[in-house]
Amino acid sequence: MTESTAASTELRIPRAFFIYAILYGGMTVLAGVVAFKQVQLWPSNLAVEAGIFPFLMLVVITSTIAQLYGQKMANKMVWIGFIPLAASAALIFLVLSLPPSLEMVEYRGEDLAAFERVLGQTPRILMAGPAAYITSLLLNVWIFSKLRGNGEGGAISLMVRGAIASALSQAIDSVIFITLAFYGEFDITDLMIGQVLAKVTLSFVLVPFLITGGVALAKWLDSKD
Template sequence: MEPTQSTALAAPARTPVIPLGLFVAALLYGGMAVLAGFLAFKQVQLWPTTLAVEAGIFAFLLLVVISSTIAQLYGKELAQKIVWWGFLPLAFSIGLMTLVLALPVSPDMVAGRPGAIEAFELVHGQFWRVVASGPVAYLVSLLLNVWIFDRLRGSGETSTIGLMVRGAIASALSQAIDSVIFVTLAFYGEFDITGLLIGQVIAKVTLSLVLVPVLITLAVRLVGRLDARG
């Protein structure tokens, strides 16, 4: 018996089911993709050394962890899609910042917070250069990270040690390249970037070897548990 038109209209449309863990990971990924660019304006000193790094490194290492976790649990192709779609929140942030900078300043802000608008425009008025540099370094390094991470995966490899080693190697190599690209494009000509560049490479490689393996292991377990619950 053929369904009537009313029955067909009443039938609920089938929607794709997104695993809860993947959904949460994608949300965090988009947030970190935007936040990394804003944090990059501040250079911080790595205790106990005198090496300087741009603070966006912390958000960017989380991008590495999330993309590697997605590659581990859902495959390289999906991880690469996440990396490419990470441009979407970046594009929205660029558009909104451009709009905000173009809008007239409220007299109440000028009177009530002297110097605040100058500080805002001093930092975010140069936002275009960091944003223009970020996507280039972002795309090259994260796609490279996913590729290396996947290539190092043995047939049926599921051990925690193997996961940690792959994560460390892929992150260290990709983040060293990211540092060279980003620092050069974003800050060359503004000041002497030698110290910052050396600090970035050393810091990202060190943190990749020390923190990323542990964070990837924890992230894989957490996302897996969320999938089991969802």
């Protein structure tokens, strides 16, 4: 095999796919950390856990990948997202299991308590997160791809498909996560309604613009190869 033939058969990963895959892995880890805080959606009284923001980035990235490289590639990215998710969970478990330094116990007790409170999630929450993640993101990719049909679709079509797929998958995400994590501990009705409304609202307000920007950026990055 000549050098030119070897080069032609070399596996090439689109630049945008590579960059988005790195960003995707970071967002899967970040979502579980920032979710500890609830934020108010101005100007309403709707409250949503802050993990929705990196999670919306996951939705936008998978939809962008589906738009440019196909549904199968987007599904692969969703499954690959389990790698940083599992690795971060294992490292967090290890760090929590190790004893803190005497200096931290003596002088930074409040910091230690806050650290353990944020990262020491219950087994039910640890189970609920991945279940909601895989179901909602695969559903998002499926809905987004089905709404596309056989055509490429313009910018308006892209925005509408992205918003609908995100809203439906985010609603399912809330139902799965809240049910698995909190059912039986307290009345989850108000929490679930509030989370669904907040996530659907964000999906229609933010996703249309994020996904058009994501697709445009990906095309620009690939044009530089």
